[in-house]
Amino acid sequence: MIKIGYLGPKGTYTEKAAEKYFTGIDKEMRAYRTLPELFSAVKSGEIDKAVAPIENSVEGSVNQTLDLLAQEKGVAIQGEIILTIKHALMAKPGVKVNEITKVISHGQALAQCSRFLETFLPDAALVEAVSTAEAAVQIVNSDQPWAVIGNPDIGEIYSLNILEYDIQNCTANRTRFVILGQSGQPITNANKTSILISITDRPGGLYQVLKEFALVNINLTKIESRPAKNKLGNYIFFIDFMGNPADGLVEKCLNRVREMTAEFRILGIYKGAETAYSYSVEKSVLNLEQVREDIDIIDRQIVELLAMRTQLVKIIADLKGAHQKIRDRKREEQILERLTAEARKKGVSPKLIKELYNLLFTHFVGLQKIRRQRGKAYRQVSTKQLP
Numbered sequence: 282m283i284k285i286g287y288l289g290p291k292g293t294y295t296e297k298a299a300e301k302y303f304t305g306i307d308k309e310m311r312a313y314r315t316l317p318e319l320f321s322a323v324k325s326g327e328i329d330k331a332v333a334p335i336e337n338s339v340e341g342s343v344n345q346t347l348d349l350l351a352q353e354k355g356v357a358i359q360g361e362i363i364l365t366i367k368h369a370l371m372a373k374p375g376v377k378v379n380e381i382t383k384v385i386s387h388g389q390a391l392a393q394c395s396r397f398l399e400t401f402l403p404d405a406a407l408v409e410a411v412s413t414a415e416a417a418v419q420i421v422n423s424d425q426p427w428a429v430i431g432n433p434d435i436g437e438i439y440s441l442n443i444l445e446y447d448i449q450n451c452t453a454n455r456t457r458f459v460i461l462g463q464s465g466q467p468i469t470n471a472n473k474t475s476i477l478i479s480i481t482d483r484p485g486g487l488y489q490v491l492k493e494f495a496l497v498n499i500n501l502t503k504i505e506s507r508p509a510k511n512k513l514g515n516y517i518f519f520i521d522f523m524g525n526p527a528d529g530l531v532e533k534c535l536n537r538v539r540e541m542t543a544e545f546r547i548l549g550i551y552k553g554a555e556t557a558y559s560y561s562v563e564k565s566v567l568n569l570e571q572v573r574e575d576i577d578i579i580d581r582q583i584v585e586l587l588a589m590r591t592q593l594v595k596i597i598a599d600l601k602g603a604h605q606k607i608r609d610r611k612r613e614e615q616i617l618e619r620l621t622a623e624a625r626k627k628g629v630s631p632k633l634i635k636e637l638y639n640l641l642f643t644h645f646v647g648l649q650k651i652r653r654q655r656g657k658a659y660r661q662v663s664t665k666q667l668p
């Protein structure tokens with residue numbers, strides 16, 4: 282029998298998600314009051330698996346779950362499940378909608394029903410609880426005309442009356458829950474990976490990372506930033522994508538990302554709940570159109586990088602001023618030596634690199650000469666214009 286923990290108390294959507302994910306499995310369900318308690322329980326081995334909400338289609342990420350994933354290194358994502366959320370307004374028997382003075386629920390549930398609350402209960406106080414079921418417990422223990430918003434099952438569990446069904450702002454209200462376990466347990470049929478990265482502060486840092494995924498045609502399903510909590514302005518990024526690092530292409534892509542990031546961690550490799558777009562190496566290898574699309578992406582990148590190089594050479598030209606020699610053969614030799622060695626390592630022809638770079642050097646020397654000439658002409662014109 283496996284022990285499964287969830288964000289309780291009984292009746293939460295998370296319990297529903299856990300029941301559904303582990304249907305037909307001999308299990309003992311344990312409710313935890315808070316997400317930190319749930320995470321420590323799975324980390325210590327007190328429970329085998331934990332289920333926690335991570336993202337809602339209306340309200341976005343559950344920040345506390347993301348922060349705990351970042352903090353708790355011994356906990357990994359091992360699966361996920363998506364539930365359609367339908368909220369109900371519930372109160373103790375006898376309480377009518379127009380008598381309600383306070384509505385208690387999880388912050389996300391209150392936000393997801395904001396339109397109903399503004400229209401039908403504009404004067405009621407809105408109070409947040411750690412979970413929807415915890416809010417129900419508060420209602421049960423009070424003799425005030427208060428109400429709770431949550432999963433209609435709560436009504437039955439806590440003997441509350443359902444006053445209104447389906448009160449959420451959007452009908453397509455869905456929540457994704459993650460299944461957590463201790464790190465290092467392999468998952469079969471895994472086709473999705475979640476990683477955490479932090480990027481050193483430099484222009485284009487995040488772009489360079491995302492580019493690596495685009496180049497090998499990996500579909501990112503989510504990217505979210507959270508404060509790194511060490512310095513204002515420092516962020517960590519959570520990235521989910523379709524693919525498994527057991528795939529050579531995915532592994533190479535992640536190795537490159539690891540090299541260019543200050544922090545890199547795999548949060549989980551698991552079976553995705555939805556596989557609308559599934560990544561396949563075979564597809565990109567066998568399909569001519571697909572390979573050409575990949576080449577088009579790379580060619581665009583090459584032009585973009587050349588544009589950046591051009592800007593830098595222009596800065597060099599201005600730094601050299603009017604008298605320093607433009608051509609620097611020693612520097613060219615150093616560049617060629619480094620790049621041909623790197624090319625050899627990566628299976629690129631060193632001859633190609635030599636030819637390509639000799640062409641680039643000639644071009645960039647020419648560009649600097651023209652710039653110097655223009656500068657001279659400009660200085661002459663400006664002098665003439667001087668009184």
Ligand SMILES: O=C(O)C(=O)C[C@]1(C(=O)O)C=C[C@@H](O)C=C1
Pocket residue numbers: 594597607608609610612613616641642645646649
């Ligand atoms: O580094 C320099 O001094 C440059 O002018 C740039 C650059 C280059 O394109 O990398 C161009 C010409 C020089 O001969 C050497 C290098």
